Amino acid sequence: MKLKDTIHYNWYKHLFVVFLLLVCVLGSAALTEADFSEVFENADQIGIFMGRLAHPDFSYIPDILDPMVKTLKMSVVGTVIGVLFAVPFAFLATTTVTRNPVVTGIIRFFLDIIRTIPNLLLAALLVAVIGIGEATGVLTIAVFTFGMVSQLIYESIETIDYGPIEAAESVGANKVQIAVWAVAPQILAQIASYTFYAFEVNVRASTVLGYVGAGGIGVVLNSSLALLKYERVSIIILTILVVVAIVDTLSEMIRRRLA
């Protein structure tokens, strides 16, 4: 019996993929000077860390409540601004409304580029341009939300029911009227749902923004790390964890009711 008659008939394809992956892994290991023995040699270091992280300093809680609330406020404002800008751009990014593939193409390219910038880099850049502070954090979150939500919205615009659009067209509605009367009602609940989803993501992300000076709990996290106060790092991360969990549950609850 020949190999090509068995379930291994395309073995060479599998072999090629395995070979390719192996080359990539070995290549990147060489590039990054990976040496896993180091991890085990310094395992005691990890142990020390874990030990100190395991003893959160609960007396520090009062000092982190205020920055935590600030982080939440930043996320709320940033998310709202981001979504407000995302909606019109999302409409422009679909041919459903613009009927113009060139405009849509340009807008999409612009949104793609916005999305490729990692948000910590964006924060660092904005801090350099407009200075340290919470407003910078808000702006970062807004830009980040803008990129993320506009894509989600234009993808859902593309899957809507075309019946109402044709109906509106047949009575002579213009493009803005179509957007407002035929498209918006169909995706309103989805936009609201995406807003809460973005808020969830933003709360997580904004906790590290302070690292580059964009305000909120990240500032405290940064200083505790710099001062090697791991008991504090531990309680800060615990607090973030609890807040993120609460935000996740709340937002999931609301999103389920919106669906």
Place this chain on the structure above:
Amino acid sequence: MERSTKVRQWLIAALTLAIILYCAAGLDYSGLAAFSPSMGMDVLSGLMKPNWGFVYDGSGEDLVSLLLLTIGIAFLGTAIATVLAIPVMLLSASNLWRSHPWVARVGKFVCNVLRAFPELVYAIIFVRVVGPGPFAGVLAIGVHQIGMLGKLYTEEMEAMDEEPVEAVRAAGGNFWQAMFYARVPQLMPIYTSLSLNHFEIAVRSASTLGLVGAGGIGAPLIFAIQARNWDQVSIILLGVILTVFLLDLLTGYIRKKLR
């Protein structure tokens, strides 16, 4: 009835608006005062003139080499995470532990703990363990992504179609035969797609980890930003955006092929 729902809708809208305004009012905007239009113009004109000389100079400290290193960090980190997320998934998928549901709960807890720490915190810890350099970045991304991928893998495993599994069991197959003949073929393309997606995300994170000394393009970028060396910032940002963009295209192509 209709009237009362209307009233409720208005109340919800008013409450949402009040929360947003409260959050917006509670932030500190003093940082913005330092910003002046001429400064903005200064930044803009710098960004318009990328420092092309940085692209490649053969020193190993140029843009191309650093971007390659960044991709290497992301790839190896994701590869490690993919391999290690599988045992985590096997532990935390509740459909594999029907008779011992507590095992799955322990597994999920492990995932949540791993995910709780931001990558930046892992990077700081690993810089102390293995010393500054790209390998610390690999480990930070790897450990963080185990939690992320572990959770997603588990969700897919729990949501999968159990009928082919039943068919193998009904023909006398055991647990591992059902695993390799019914589960793996179904999940393989989804898992590959998820890993590719996280490779993209990892490239973005890897370009920020340099911030804490974990290698890659992040460090030169931060230095350039802090030195207000805008032509340098410009070329690095261009490089990062182009890299992420191209990788998006590549992984998107592979993902489409997997279907």
Place this chain on the structure above:
Amino acid sequence: MISFEHVSKTYPNGVKGLKDINLTIGDGEFVSIIGLSGAGKSTLLRAVNRLIDITEGEITVNGVSVTKAGKKQLREIRRHIGMISQNFNLVKRSTVQKNVLSGRLGYYSTIKSILGLFSKEDYERTREALESVGLLDRLHTRSDELSGGQQQRVSIARTLVQQADVILADEPVASLDPITSRKILSDLQKINREMGKTILVNIHSVEMAKAFSTRIIAMKSGEVVFDGTPEELDGEALTRIYGRNILEEKEEEADET
């Protein structure tokens, strides 16, 4: 031979799936199980290879107790019982060949099957089984590229390579059109007649049950309310099973149109 002795099944939520079932199904019979949805047809079928554990009584297949079998014994029993179902239960992304071969898994050790080291004889069996359902040319086709009827025939081929003496068919035609349904059932009939395999089919259509089987069992709220030949299933019996004579109603509808 399959026998049910005082078999009852009570689900954890208190619902009674089966109530004191006593049945003997001889070798080579083609048995259709009819009844309304939720009457316990599926529970009865799945109890045979213990995909569902019964709470009382005992089921034996060829004299071996399914109910009391240990893990290893159960695997051995299951090798001899093929199963097909409404949704074909194929791994959609795997090839036809791999899906059919998976019927032989019960005969292999874990290591051998993970490495895909199937014997030459089993590849030959796969070819024969696919030939008998007319799909030999689709060996390396992905299963999801086949039509519903073809997919069901692949799953029949899987029970053939298993060399099972008994084939359980849980609503095999429920998601197929009437013409394909008849083809699938006549395939099963051919297997029953030519290879002498015992076949148990859950089916909604009374007409098809009457047309293809040698024996009909009807269930109502977990109990057997009819057990006899297709000829014996008359209007009076149907009224007992469904609350009204559904065959006659259909004829009347046909007359009107």
